[in-house]
Amino acid sequence: MPNATLARQLGSLLRLEREGAGLTQAKLAVRADVSQQCVSHFERGTSAPTATLVERLFDALGKQLRLEVEERDADLDAAIDAATGTDDETDDENNDEPDVVEALLHELGVLWRRASPELEYLIDGELAAALQGRPTALVDDRWRATGAPAAPAPSAGAGPDGRSGDAGAAVG
Incomplete structure (x- = not known):
């Protein structure tokens, strides 16, 4: 649910800015001319805020919200570049x-x-x-350990558990 994620991110951002300004939810609500409950719901991400509300709340903090668009997973690419020393x-x-x-x-x-x-x-x-010359996990499941002792082969007439007998034979 991408909208819920966006609402939580906006709420977290507002809470950080509000706390950084040393304001309570009630004081921010008075400045923005909204209810304290509205600020609370916004910060918890439990409501889908309108663009007007977002602008009003950040404006009350003396801030403006800036939006950017970037390639999907750009943060992961940057982390890989940093880890491998490439650009x-x-x-x-x-x-x-x-x-x-x-x-x-x-x-x-x-x-x-x-x-x-x-x-x-x-x-x-x-x-x-x-x-790209980036490190990858090397998984090779074709090879088996050569130093390990081989499992004993089941004897003729052995049942599924390896014991001899008529396990599984029909009773009649």
Whole structure:
């Protein structure tokens, strides 16, 4: 429920600003000409605030709300860049050849198709991380431990639990 998340984020932001200004909910309510209950609901994110109410409450604090739009998961990309010591912007500047992606995919044996020249490639997941030189989890479930003793093979006539006998035989 994205609206509920946005309401909680706005409420948390208002509470931080109100507390930073040293105001109680009641004092902010008087300044904004709203009820204290309205401020409380707003801060808890339990109501969907209107743009007018948002503007009125932040204005009463001497603040204005600024909205920005960024790429989805930009915060994760920045965290990965910080962890690996890379920077996507400088990496992109050094990689002007459009055929580099095609060559890498061909070399990796990845099947790919481009619907039209206007559409860009979308590579996601571990392949994207590997192509960007980012660390990825290495999980190889094809190999077994060689030093471990082998489990004994069940003897002929053994039941499902490995014991001999007529376990599971029909009684008649």
